[in-house]
Amino acid sequence: MxxxxxxxxxxxxxxxxxxxxxxxxxxxxxxxxxxxxxxxxxxxxxxxxxxxxxxxxxxxxxxxxxxxxxxxxxxxxxxxxxxxxxxxxxxxxxxxxxxxxxxxxxxxxxxxxxxxxxxxxxxxxxxxxxxxxxxxxxxxxxxxxxxxxxxxxxxxxxxxxxxxxxxxxxxxxxxxxxxxxxxxxxxxxxxxxxxxxxxxxxxxxxxxxxxxxxxxxxxxxxxxxxxxxxxxxxxxxxxxxxxxxxxxxxxxxxxxxxxxxxxxEPSADKPNRRNDQEAEAKPIASSASSSARDLLQANAETLLLLASASIDHGLRCGRPLPVELRDYPEGLRSKGASFVTLTFDGNLRGCVGSPEAYRPLAEDVSVNAFAAAFRDSRFERLSPAERSGLTLSVSVLTPPVRIFCMTESELLADLQPNTDGLIIESRGHRALFLPQVWTMLPQPKAFVHQLKAKAGLAADYWAPDFQAWRFHAVSVSSAGLANPAALWEPHP
The missing domain is CATH 3.40.830.10 (LigB-like)
Structure with missing residues (x-):
């Protein structure tokens, strides 16, 4: 009722x-x-x-x-x-x-x-x-x-x-x-x-x-x-x-x-500016990818430990781990966008993230780890029994860059398989795929059509307001650690 x-x-x-x-x-x-x-x-x-x-x-x-x-x-x-x-x-x-x-x-x-x-x-x-x-x-x-x-x-x-x-x-x-x-x-x-x-x-x-x-x-x-x-x-x-x-x-x-x-909202970008704007965006995207890679290489274990600690805190207290920013290096105190992905026995168990940076990266990882474990609507809340069997990965995203496309064919031609993450939006429907999804959907057409389905759109859908953004992501996984079980040792 x-x-x-x-x-x-x-x-x-x-x-x-x-x-x-x-x-x-x-x-x-x-x-x-x-x-x-x-x-x-x-x-x-x-x-x-x-x-x-x-x-x-x-x-x-x-x-x-x-x-x-x-x-x-x-x-x-x-x-x-x-x-x-x-x-x-x-x-x-x-x-x-x-x-x-x-x-x-x-x-x-x-x-x-x-x-x-x-x-x-x-x-x-x-x-x-x-x-x-x-x-x-x-x-x-x-x-x-x-x-x-x-x-x-x-x-x-x-x-x-x-x-x-x-x-x-x-x-x-x-x-x-x-x-x-x-x-x-x-x-x-x-x-x-x-x-x-x-x-x-x-x-x-x-x-x-x-x-x-x-x-x-x-x-x-x-x-x-x-x-x-x-x-x-x-x-x-x-x-x-x-x-x-x-x-x-x-x-x-x-x-x-x-x-x-x-x-x-500002007027839509004129199509005749497309080439100039995309040319301007490419070096920016490349520089952002390098910065994200350097940041993750320097802080990979810290971010994985933070994500696992936030999940533990969620099991005990029902909320994300509070982050004391002074305890983290400068790069993690700056605004950053992340996704946290959980798998259990090789199957997806939760994935939540931020498409754009709007809060300190350390805080973003903590909140997203908690949400992946307990707030992903596709799954039940994580149980304590599943804790030790989780594989955890943290992805750091570069800022989204607009792809100027008037048709789906232009979008498909512009995508870089195995490199680009993709965000699409039209008439209130929005969805995102991380670059890792290319391993399951290696063809651009299948990649885009499945992303449309995730957004609640038909495979052949297109509209004048359809927008797309590319981003890059660098990731670290607990599976790559010498002792991944250490992530799930008791956290204070």
Whole structure:
């Protein structure tokens, strides 16, 4: 049976009557400035979450930009702060749908299960049961988008890199919209709030996540995660509105700040630049491969020991091994991307990794080793009885480099068998193969078609938004150690 999370703040933050709610949302949208004809398509917005009488007009300036997306956006990633429950990381609910007076909105359960493979994400119904920061956005979304699914995330004490990793996993293509829910300063005088909120606005406009402090935005962790990812993805941001409750409803002695921003992706690379850009990328890829190889050769045993220690810690404590970066050499303290692969009796037992570098390599290996053992959705959690029979490998990845291809034939011609790892993405479907997969699929066509299948796409699938990236990987395996059993000796 499906489980629906009922509306928690209908009649408090917004009207409980469907007719009154519909009329209120329509009126606020009608009063908002319309988008310009040449305005870029939105990929993400930041909007406030107070009662409609206070923040509704500000939120409407963002939602008025989304009416053009009706029928195009199929999934909304809705993320905001946990006001009522203390938690570490991010939390998703177990329910199948949220409901408002305007009707139910289904969860994208497959996407929810996908992000649960990330160590920072847990299931916690209590964090969602009475939370208002996501719910108040749903009537606006129902009005402008019609039918869509949601991935609801509340954020507690979470690292910026962890939030960015979750958003990156859910990024998708034109079918996915990101909505970050946050108010700004709280309970300052009118003039003090305007000063502080202006500083927050400058930080958002410049994608400067580090410039936003705890007192500047209640949804600061979610905002900072979006800004970090937006900077990596070269998004453009535009401020739509910046006011406070002293401007909308209420006195000016103690106000709450509200702002609305819209983010758009850069224009697609022109095909006629393909050769130049690929030529530029080749020496970069070669240099990155050499750097990764040198790093792994110098730290191979350290990384294997770290991965095995994290698995042991997971068996005892149910979480990855905390990493004290000062205990590791500089190369492992720098950001790096890794995959950890487990085999048992020659069969795959788990494989989880990071396609791109966004946290220190030592921490990435620890988290991915834990996830490979306990969070790979294809397998049951690793049992203590399997521990000593595992073979473990760690792969360090080079940064992905775009392959500019207009057809599958161009992609196949460009691939370097036994060398290239491959990432593909189209319309929210994304998948990755490590270079090791060439040993099982030595023909480029079979390699690509199986990767499409992994992404949930048909073998003959192609679309104008199909994108591909190559990367290289260098690996070390416990099978190559003189005493591989030493990896599974008791760790402190």
């Amino acid at each position: 499906s489980h629906v999370r009922p509306a928690a703040v209908a009649g408090l933050f917004y009207p409980a009557s469907p007719r009154e709610l519909d009329a209120a949302v329509r009126a606020m949208l009608a009063a908002a400035p319309p988008p310009a004809a040449d305005e870029p398509w939105p990929k993400a917005i930041i909007a406030p979450h107070a009662g409609y009488v206070y923040s509704g007009p500000v939120a409407a300036t963002a939602y008025a930009r989304l009416a053009r997306l009706k029928g195009r956006v199929q999934r909304v990633v809705l993320i905001g702060p946990s006001h009522r429950v203390c938690l570490e990381g991010l939390a998703v609910p177990r329910c199948d749908a949220f409901t408002t007076p305007l009707g139910p909105v289904a969860l994208d359960r497959a996407a929810v299960e996908d992000v649960l493979s990330l160590a920072a994400v847990t299931e916690l119904d209590a964090a969602h049961a009475e939370e208002h920061c996501l719910e108040v956005h749903l009537p606006f979304l129902q009005e402008v988008l019609g039918t869509f699914t949601i991935v609801p995330l509340v954020v507690g004490d979470a690292r910026t890199d962890d939030v960015a990793a979750v958003l990156d996993r859910l990024w998708g293509a034109e079918e996915t919209l990101i909505v970050v829910s946050s108010d700004l300063s709280h309970y300052l005088t009118y003039d003090s709030a305007r000063t502080l909120d202006a500083a927050t606005c400058r930080a958002i406009e410049t994608l400067d996540a580090a410039a936003i402090g705890r007192e500047q935005a209640c949804g600061g962790a979610a905002v900072k995660g979006l800004l970090a990812l937006a900077k990596r993805r070269h998004l453009r941001v535009r401020t739509l509105d910046l006011r406070n409750s002293g401007d909308t409803a209420g006195d000016r002695r103690r106000v709450v700040g509200y702002g609305a921003w819209v983010f758009s």
